[in-house]
Amino acid sequence: MMAQVVEQERLTRDVFRLWIEMEHDAPWSPGQFFHVRVGEGLDHVLRRPISLSEAVSDRRFALVYRVMGAGTRWLAGRRPGSALDVLGPLGRGFPLHPGDERVLVIGGGVGVPPLIQLAREVRRRGVEVAAVIGFREARDVMLVDELATLGPVHLLTEDGSAGMPGRVTDALGEDFLRGADRFYACGPSPMLQAVQGKLSGHLPGYLSLEERMGCGIGVCMGCVHPIRGGDGSPVYRRVCADGPVFPAEEVAFS
C-alpha cells in the first residue's frame, strides 16, 4: 500500500517522527504496527516494523523511530511528498477493558511512542492514565508533552540527567500501583521482563513484544515468541499476527 510522507520531524538526535497519509482509510488500534519497505531496488528484501504512535484520522498516522541501521537511516531521508510503501496497520494492538478506571502506561526508549495513542484512547473513554517512561539520558527524552496533557508522567533516566534516576521498574512501587486496574508496557525486552517480574501477581497488563520479522503478516514464522498456552507451557506464537501485544502473564522469557 502506498502512503505519502506528510512530515518528518526530528525528536532527538536519532529519533524521528514521520507523519504519513494513507491512500485509503485503514482501521487501526493503538499498539499495531506498520511494516515499512525501505530502500530502492532489491537491496533490502525485508520491511521494517514500526509502531503506530499517533492517529489523527483513519488515514493519517505518526511513526516514531530511532535510526539504528540502513533501513531507518533511509527512512530518515524521506522528505514530505515522497511515497512510502507500508503494510498496515498490522497485528493486534492493546485491548481496552471496559470498566477500567485507572491504567498505567509504561514505556522505555522507542517503546514510548505507541503509548501516546493508547493513552489518548484510554482518556477518551474517561479512564485515568499515568505514564512511567524511561530513557538512557536527558538527550534521549521525548514525547513528555504529548503524555503530560493526558495525565501524570513519571520520567526516569538511567543516569539521572533528566527526571528521576533509575529505570521504569524503580517507579513501580506499591503506593504507585494502588488504584490501578491495568498496565500496558512497551520497550526493550529486558525492560519488559523486569516489568513482568515486578508486576505479575499485582496487576494485570499487556506487553508489546519485539522480534526480528520476515513477512509481518503471519506466513513465515520468523517473528515468534514463547507464549504460555492454556496448559501453562510456552509455545511459539507470531509477534506479527498473534501480537505484538500479549497478556503479560502469558509471555515467557528465556
Add this chain to the structure above:
Amino acid sequence: MMAQVVEQERLTRDVFRLWIEMEHDAPWSPGQFFHVRVGEGLDHVLRRPISLSEAVSDRRFALVYRVMGAGTRWLAGRRPGSALDVLGPLGRGFPLHPGDERVLVIGGGVGVPPLIQLAREVRRRGVEVAAVIGFREARDVMLVDELATLGPVHLLTEDGSAGMPGRVTDALGEDFLRGADRFYACGPSPMLQAVQGKLSGHLPGYLSLEERMGCGIGVCMGCVHPIRGGDGSPVYRRVCADGPVFPAEEVAFS
C-alpha cells in the same frame, strides 16, 4: 567523484540528456566516457558507462543516454540538484590529426551523442565536418540541430520515416567519401562492422566500441575486444582503458 545534476532533458521518448557539473575541473576529450554509479545501496554493484556528449567547460558535461534497463531508468529519475557519483572522463577518446581538412562523423542511435563534442572540436580547428547519422525511425531522431550548425548532416532512418531510408553505410558512397581525410564512427557493433567493411582500404578512421564493463578503469579485464596487434593477429584489449576508440583497421569482429 561526486557530480551534481544540473539538468535533465528528454530528447526522444526514451533518450535523455543529463547535464552534470563536476566538483573539480577534469581533463576530457571527445569519445571518453563516464562510469556512472546507479541506484542506492548495494543492489547495483556495476557502474554504467555513458559517453561524454558535450563539454561546455572543464567541469560541465552532457551525457545522452537511452533508457535500457534498471540503471538508466534510475538515472532518468535524477532531478536537478541531486548528487551523482561518476568516474571520469575515462578511456581514450578520438585522436585528432593535424593536417586533416575534412572528416566524417558516423553515428547510429545513442552512438550519435559522442560525435557532437567531437565535431565541435574538429570545427574549432577549422576542419570541415560532415555527419552521417542513422536511427530506427523518425521518433528516435535527435541531435540533428546540434550537428547541423557544424556542417552538413545526412540523416537516415531504417524505415524511411525521416531523412533518407536506409542505414548509415548506404550514405557512404564513393562520391561522398571523396575529399575526406578520416572518419570517426560510434554506434552499435553491427553498424561499426558494416562501416569498417565499407570503408576499410578507402579511408582511415576510428571506431568507438561498446562492451559490458566491470571496473571501467582497466583492472578487471571484463570489457575486452579483439584488436589486431603489430603482427595482425587479434589480442584482447580493454575497451575501458585502451579504448573505447580504436583505429578502425585494427578492430577485429568475430
Add this chain to the structure above:
Amino acid sequence: MMDVDLSVELAGIRLHNPVMPASGCFSYGREMSRWYDLSRLGAIVVKGTTLELRPGNPTPRVAETPSGMLNAIGLQNPGVDRVIAEELPALRQYGVPVIVNVAGSVVEEYVETARRLSGSRDVAALELNISCPNVRCGGMHFGTDPDMAAEVTAAVKAVSRVPVFVKLSPNVTDIVALAQAVERAGADGLSMINTLVGMRIDIERRRPILANFFGGLSGPAIKPVALRMIYEVSRVVRIPIIGMGGITSGEDAVEFFMAGASAVAVGTANFIKPTACVDILDELAAWCRNHGVRAVRELIGAAQKGWNQ
C-alpha cells in the same frame, strides 16, 4: 489483446498457470487469502510438514543480507495429522492443486508423513524437502548425498499415491548427480533450489545474528545460482522442474523458464509484497503478450540452445 496460454503440465497435473508460492513463505494459506484470491495461483505449496509437531528454533530466526535474507525457522509446524485435519480442507475452495512440502529426520519419518498426506483428497502432490539433516547419519543432509537422496525418494514413491517432487539443496558440489539420482529413484519432478547455507554476525554483540548461527539464504541474491543449477540439470533430466530462488518479477520468471523450469515458485518476494505471486503472474502474462509468446510453455528451456546460435 492476444490471449496468452499460461497453463503448464507438471507430472500429469495441469496448472492453469505456472506461478505458485514457495514452501515456507505462505504458511498454509489462511493469512495470504486476506491479500488476494488464492484461486489465481497455479498451485499452492504449503509449509514444510513433519510427522510430529515441531516447535522450531529459538529467535532471532531471520536476518537481512544484501538482496537476500537468512532464515532458520526450524520447520515449525503442527505435525501432519493436524495439517491434514485443520489446514488443508480450507484450501479446497480455491480449486487449485495443493502441494505439501514434507520434511523429516529419518527415512521412516518421510515415508509415514508422505503416506498420510497422499491419503488426503486435499493433496495433489508432495514435495520432499531433503535439505534436512539426517539424524541417523550424524546430521548429514539427505540432500547432499545422491545415495541417501535416492533412498528417501524411492521409499516415499513406494507409498505415495500422488506425484512426488524432490526439492534439491544447492549446497552441493554436483547438483546434476543429485538430480539424476532422484530421477532414477522415481521422482516425478524436481524443485530447485532450496536455500544456500549462510550466516551474518552482529558485530555489536559479537555473535551470530541467528540463534541457530547458520540459516538459509534466499532472495534475489541467489538467483544466479538457481538459474545455473536449473540450466545444468534441465539439460540432463526428463522430469519437470519447479524453479525458484530470488524471483521477484515477471522477467525473473521468464529467465527461469528459459533456463529450463516448467513452473516457478516465489518465496522471499512475498515478504517484499504480499501480492508478489499474482503480481509476478500478471507481469509474466504481459511480457508474453508484448513478445508475441502465445503459450508460456514455449519459453521452457529457450536459452538452452545457448550463445551464438
Add this chain to the structure above:
Amino acid sequence: MMDVDLSVELAGIRLHNPVMPASGCFSYGREMSRWYDLSRLGAIVVKGTTLELRPGNPTPRVAETPSGMLNAIGLQNPGVDRVIAEELPALRQYGVPVIVNVAGSVVEEYVETARRLSGSRDVAALELNISCPNVRCGGMHFGTDPDMAAEVTAAVKAVSRVPVFVKLSPNVTDIVALAQAVERAGADGLSMINTLVGMRIDIERRRPILANFFGGLSGPAIKPVALRMIYEVSRVVRIPIIGMGGITSGEDAVEFFMAGASAVAVGTANFIKPTACVDILDELAAWCRNHGVRAVRELIGAAQKGWNQ
C-alpha cells in the same frame, strides 16, 4: 584519539594492516596506483597467473546480478615470465608484500608457475587458485575434491620458497573437508571464498548473457555464504584465513574478522569505487577506535563463542 594497531601476521608475513585487494580485481596494480597510494594496502594480491599467456574468454565476460556480479574472464594474463619481468618489479616501490594468485590446468603447470614465482624477490607469498577445471580429470575442479586439492597443494609446497595460501572454492558440499585436506598437505593459509558458479539469461536474446554461459558470482550477495564458510573452517584449522566475498565496508570487514578471518580481501567493491580498499581500511580503523578495540587482531574469531554466551 586512540591509536589502533592494525597489523596482523599471516603465515609469518607481517602486514601493517589487514586489507588487500582480491585477485583479479586489481590487475597488477598499475592502473590502481592512479587512484591512491598503494603503500597504504596491507598486501597486494595480483591477477591469476598461469604458466603460459592466456587470452581469456570471449565477451560478454561480466553481467550484473542483484547485489552482485558474474565474471567469466577466463584468466586472461600474459603468462608467468612476463608477469615476473614486467609487472611485479613496479610494485616494489610500495614496500608491501605481494601475493601472486596462481592458476593452472594440471598439477605440473601449478608447480612450474609456483617455482618460477617463488624464485622472484618480488613475491612474498603464493595464492593457489584451485577453482580451475583440471583438464586431466575431465574438467573436474581441483577445488572440489579434497584429494586433488591436497595433491596440488603438496606439490606446490615442495617447490615454493614462500608461504602458500590455498584459495578455496565455495561450490562444494563440504568446505571443511577441503580446508582440512589442504592444511594437512602443508598449506600455510587459506583464502576464502572464491566465486559461486552462477548464470544470467538475456531474455530478449534467449541465451545466457555470458559468452561462457556460466560465471563466478561475487559481491555483497555472497557475503553470508563466505561468512558461514569462514566461521565453519576457522573453528577447525590452525592456519590463518584471508577472508573475502562481498566486503564493501569497514563493518563488513569486522564481520569477517569476527567470523574467523585474519585478514580481508576486497574484490567487487573496487568496481563500485576504485578507492574501496583504502576506504574500507579507514572505516575499519574508525570502527575499532569507536569501539575501544586497540588491535584489530583482537577481533579475529570474536563471534566464535557464539550465541547466549
